[in-house]
Each structure stands twice: as C-alpha cells, then as structure tokens.
Amino acid sequence: MTNKSPPPEEPSLRADAARNRERILAAAEEVFLERGANASLDDIAKRAKVGIGTLYRRFPTREALLAATNDERLMALAEASRKRDDKLDPDASVRAFVRDLVAHASHYQGLAAALGTVLKSGTAGCQASGEEVQRLLVRAQEAGSIRRDVSVQDLVCVVTAISLDIEQGNTTKSRIAHLTDLFLDGIGVR
Template sequence: MNQEGALRADARRNRERILAAAEAVFLEQGAGAALEDVAKRAGVGIGTLYRRFPTREALLAATYNARFLSLAAASRARDDGRDPAGALRAYLEDLVTGTTLYRGFATAIGTVLQSGTPGCHATTEEGERLLRQAQASGAVRPDVRFQDLVCVVTAISLVLEQEGALEQGRAPEQAGASPPRVRHLTDLFLDGIGRR
C-alpha cells in the first residue's frame, strides 16, 4: 500500500473509532457530552476529532446517520395505502422516539437534520413528502412547513425526557420515551395542525 493509501486507511479507521466512541459516550452521557471524552475513548486527539467533525452537530449527524436512514426506509416501506395523516403520524412518532435516544439530542435535532448526511437528507425528504401528502389530502393545513414539524418533535422530545425523569424518580439523563405518551402528544399536535 502506498503512503497515500495508508493515510486514507488510517483516516477511515480514525473515523470509525470516533463514531463508535461517540455512540457509546452519547448513550452514556447524552448529546451534550464533552467531545474530549469522545476523542479520549476513540484514542485520538481532539484535533483529529475536529478535523473529521468540525461541530458537535456534525458528529451527532454522522453518529445517527444509519438510524436516520432506517427511519426513512421504514416510513417509505409502511406507506402502503395508509391514510396520509396516519403516515405522517407514524413518521413523527418514529422521529420523536429516535430523538430521545441520546439525552439532550432534541435541542440539536433541527441543526442536525441540516447537516447533509445521507440519513439527515433521507429523513428530511421523507418528512417533507409525507407533509405534502397530508396537505394534499386536506388532513393538514397548507401553511405548515417541515420546520414546524421539527419544532414540535423537539418540544415533544423535551417534554418526554423531563416527564420520564419525574415519573420514574430518575435524573433527566436517564429518562426514556413511553410509546403511549409519544402517540398522545403527537396526536395533540396533529389535531392542532389539521384543517379547520
């Protein structure tokens, strides 16, 4: 292997180590974990981490890329004649549930989805498609934008994180999302954006 090929292989290994470390650290400490902890766990310098991922949101987007791709694929796969409002509801529930995986991820989801990774692009594209369908069917008001959906996903996720901590007597960083509560809050939101 020539020197350039060796450098590329080394960079690829560093990237993989950083992503694996980020996954572990974000699961343990939340999305706001110190990036120095990620670099240390990956066995790389903080400069190496920042060369690959210049912002926290870029690292979150890359770490979450496969999950976003799966979310979009699952949404497309179940779009088998489901009513447009139901398809949008299922997508939003999945996005809320996914957003609660890393504590504090909800506060960055809007920026993360603009990161340009394949997963972010697929998730955004799918949400926009489902929103257009729901609007065309008359189930959703025409003035609703995808960014409005992201704001609501953020709000629901933050509420679930806090409620989970209070209900279970745990610190907010240990909270999880209850599927019935996700459905309830999503339904409330969809009722609010329905055509009057």
C-alpha cells in the first residue's frame, strides 16, 4: 500500500481489446460475487466470452484482476475519507477509514485473505487508498492519537484480521466498529 511510484500507464487499447477488458471486469465482478475471490479464472473467461490467454494478457494474476475489479470502490473510499477531514478529528478519521476498508474487504468471499497483496497492486484505486491511509496515519501521529511506531502495514494487518474474522463467520459486520476501536485503542498513545 505504500508503493510511491505512480501506477504504470496503461497503453491505449485497441477498441476490441478495450471491450474485452471491460467484459472481463464485468464477468469477474459477477463471478466473484457469486463464488468468491477464489473463483475459477477459466469460469470468468468463459463468462466474458474470451479465451483464458486474453484474460491473462490483461490481468496476469488473480490479485491483478481483483485489484482492477475493486479499483473504483477503493478510489471512492479514499475520496470519501478526504471529504471527512473537516468533520472528523485525526483519530476519528483513521477509525472511519479502517472501518470502511474492513467493510470493503467483505465485498467478496475470500477478498480479505488477498487484501494486502491487492492493495499493493499499483492500480489508481489501490494507490489512492494507500496514500490516504498513509496521510491519515501521519495526521493522527502528529496529533498524538496514534503511536509513532505504527505503520501502514500494521493498519492493513488490522483490516485483514477483522475482515477474516467476519468472513469466517466468527463475528458479524455489526461489530466492525467495536473491533476497529478495540484494535485502534491498543495502538493509541501510551
């Protein structure tokens, strides 16, 4: 999530390649919603009516495909977080963003386990969310509400842990705020 280099510019696609990419993303969204993040990539290619080679040319890994299907949602989370700046203090801003990421990681069954890798993918949404969590963390550390030794990766671990607990049925989404507060209270200033 702390990848500082800009995402690689994707070359302009031919019209047919752009259509294939959009069909793959639409099919992936449907299949991931139905069967989870570990669904067969062959099934996604079939639903998109493209060959598996076409899918892999556009998205060389499952994580790249997951990142692309989540890109707009991650971008929206980062934008919503920035808009809350004047309404929330630094501590509350971090808590709200962590809660949003936990809720997002529950979008597909199995996404929580891949979240750390997906967030490092370099897509515009992943980069925006990474920059936002970094910005929020620094802001909260400067305000003295979060310890200085806490890193972005620490927060990703918290998000992943809570998301996996929800995904495995050990807790409900209604407890996201409670669990987030429990973790973040533990990393507060001492």
